[in-house]
Amino acid sequence: MEVNKRRAVLRLLVLVHLLLPVAVLAIFRWLTTDFHGWWVARNAVRVVAFGELGLLATWLGLAGALSNWRLAAAALGSAECWCVLVVSHPDEAPLNLAAYLLAPGALTLALALAIRRTSLRSFDPLVPDDDSGWQFSVSQLLLFTGLVAVLIVLAQQYLKQAFVVSPLLVASEGSQIAVFVMIWATLRRRGRWVRTPVAAIVSCSVGMIVQVYLSESYFWGIILFPSTVTVWDWWEDLISIPTFIVLASFFAAATVQVAARCGYSPSHG
Numbered sequence: 045m046e047v048n049k050r051r052a053v054l055r056l057l058v059l060v061h062l063l064l065p066v067a068v069l070a071i072f073r074w075l076t077t078d079f080h081g082w083w084v085a086r087n088a089v090r091v092v093a094f095g096e097l098g099l100l101a102t103w104l105g106l107a108g109a110l111s112n113w114r115l116a117a118a119a120l121g122s123a124e125c126w127c128v129l130v131v132s133h134p135d136e137a138p139l140n141l142a143a144y145l146l147a148p149g150a151l152t153l154a155l156a157l158a159i160r161r162t163s164l165r166s167f168d169p170l171v172p173d174d175d176s177g178w179q180f181s182v183s184q185l186l187l188f189t190g191l192v193a194v195l196i197v198l199a200q201q202y203l204k205q206a207f208v209v210s211p212l213l214v215a216s217e218g219s220q221i222a223v224f225v226m227i228w229a230t231l232r233r234r235g236r237w238v239r240t241p242v243a244a245i246v247s248c249s250v251g252m253i254v255q256v257y258l259s260e261s262y263f264w265g266i267i268l269f270p271s272t273v274t275v276w277d278w279w280e281d282l283i284s285i286p287t288f289i290v291l292a293s294f295f296a297a298a299t300v301q302v303a304a305r306c307g308y309s310p311s312h313g
Contacts, residue, residue: 050306057299061096061121065128068092072132084284087258089132090215091285093125094145095292098220099299101149102227105156122146129212136212144210148217152224159228211258218254219289222247226293227300240297247293251286258285 072089075081100118107114122145129141229243230236256263262281266273 053306054303057303061099061299062124065089065092065096065125069128069132084280086132087215087285088288089128090212091219091288091292093128094148094216094219095223095289095296097122097125097145097149097216098152098223099227099296101152101220102156102224102296105153106160106227122149133212140210141212144212144216148213148220151217152220155224214257215254215285218250219292222250222289222293223296225250226297230297230301243293244290247290248286251289254289255282255285 068085068089072082072085075085100121104114104118126138126142126145129136129145130138133141225246226240226243229239259281262277266277266282
């Protein structure tokens with residue numbers, strides 16, 4: 045691919061990621077008169093905003109030395125996600141929304157940094173595979189993500205007993221973990237076609253945890269009495285959030301792959 049075309053594709057990727065949260069927010073605002081559509085659209089806004097922050101945190105953590113422009117880009121992206129959440133959640137304190145973004149983002153960054161420090165390879169999906177660096181097995185992926193999912197569930201149940209936990213915090217953690225897992229699973233070429241479906245299942249499972257937390261009574265009502273609900277109820281209270289989270293995860297991973305094929309390596313530029 046010619047250099048100019050590669051640069052054009054990279055700029056288009058950046059533009060798409062800049063416009064995506066705004067576009068989803070516009071759809072949400074358009075659907076404010078429809079109660080059902082409003083709730084689903086707002087969940088889409090949440091997943092997109094939190095997922096974009098997860099992508100930024102993963103990018104920072106897996107990259108090489110942090111340059112000023114890289115930190116500035118991450119700060120601007122985080123600010124955009126925060127503004128989108130402020131507009132879509134006028135009933136929430138802006139500082140709380142910042143905490144819901146940045147606290148899980150810090151965890152995502154820490155996980156990415158931990159993996160980066162144990163790796164001898166750069167963040168480059170096109171580097172030929174060998175026995176060092178980013179290699180990990182499906183069993184390791186399952187173990188890691190399974191432990192994360194169990195911890196999320198246990199923390200959710202414990203905190204619900206002791207504190208009032210915001211659904212936004214759960215949605216943020218779930219969205220960012222799913223994005224991180226999908227990017228991690230698709231980084232290396234060898235075994236990607238095995239790891240990717242596993243990561244998709246994990247992302248969907250994490251999305252289901254978020255769905256249960258956000259619409260618990262409706263969710264179990266559908267499970268226990270499926271014949272009494274409509275197709276829309278199935279979408280709204282059972283599969284909408286897992287679908288959004290899986291799509292956001294795939295989009296983040298696809299962005300990394302396309303950027304790599306255009307010659308961009310976060311560890312160098």
